[in-house]
Amino acid sequence: MSIRRLESGPRMSQAVIHGNTVYLAGQVGAPGQSVTAQTTAILESIDRLLGEAGSDKSKLLQATIWLDSMDDFAEMNAVWDAWVDPANPPARAAGESRLATPDFKVEIIVVAALDS
Incomplete structure (x- = not known):
């Protein structure tokens, strides 16, 4: 089974596709922006990837x-609630963690199925 990587760099890929599953790296918004702005940017990045x-x-x-x-x-x-597909919500967990820098307020990691 092949593995395809999107937006790869020397440290990580933004997405990895294996079989019928897509794994996204943790997505963050612009440092220093509000929680709303960071979450909006993250969800746009998730949509794009x-x-x-x-x-x-x-x-x-x-x-x-x-x-x-x-x-x-x-x-x-x-x-999140305005963005997520209400007919197909994922299993989800949320917690508090120190992020890469204090300017990041939110990080979201998702796993998705490929279109069949």
């Missing part, structure tokens, strides 16, 4: 969301 891979948000299997502070949970969810 899933599209390049041959999938879309209706095929999400799993999402892991890391927040710099759980105090931002409702703000992030407001953007």
Whole structure:
């Protein structure tokens, strides 16, 4: 079974496709922006990468969301809830974690199925 990588660099790929599954690297928004702005940018990036891979948000299997502070949970969810396909929500977990820099407020990692 082949493996295809999208937007690869020396450290990581933004997406890896194996079989009928797409694995995205953790996506972040612009450092220093609000939780709403970062979440919006992240979801746009997820849409773009899933599209390049041959999938879309209706095929999400799993999402892991890391927040710099759980105090931002409702703000992030407001953007997520407007974006996620309500007929096909993924299994999801969210937690608080120190992110790569203090300027990142949100990081989202998803796994999706390919279009069949």
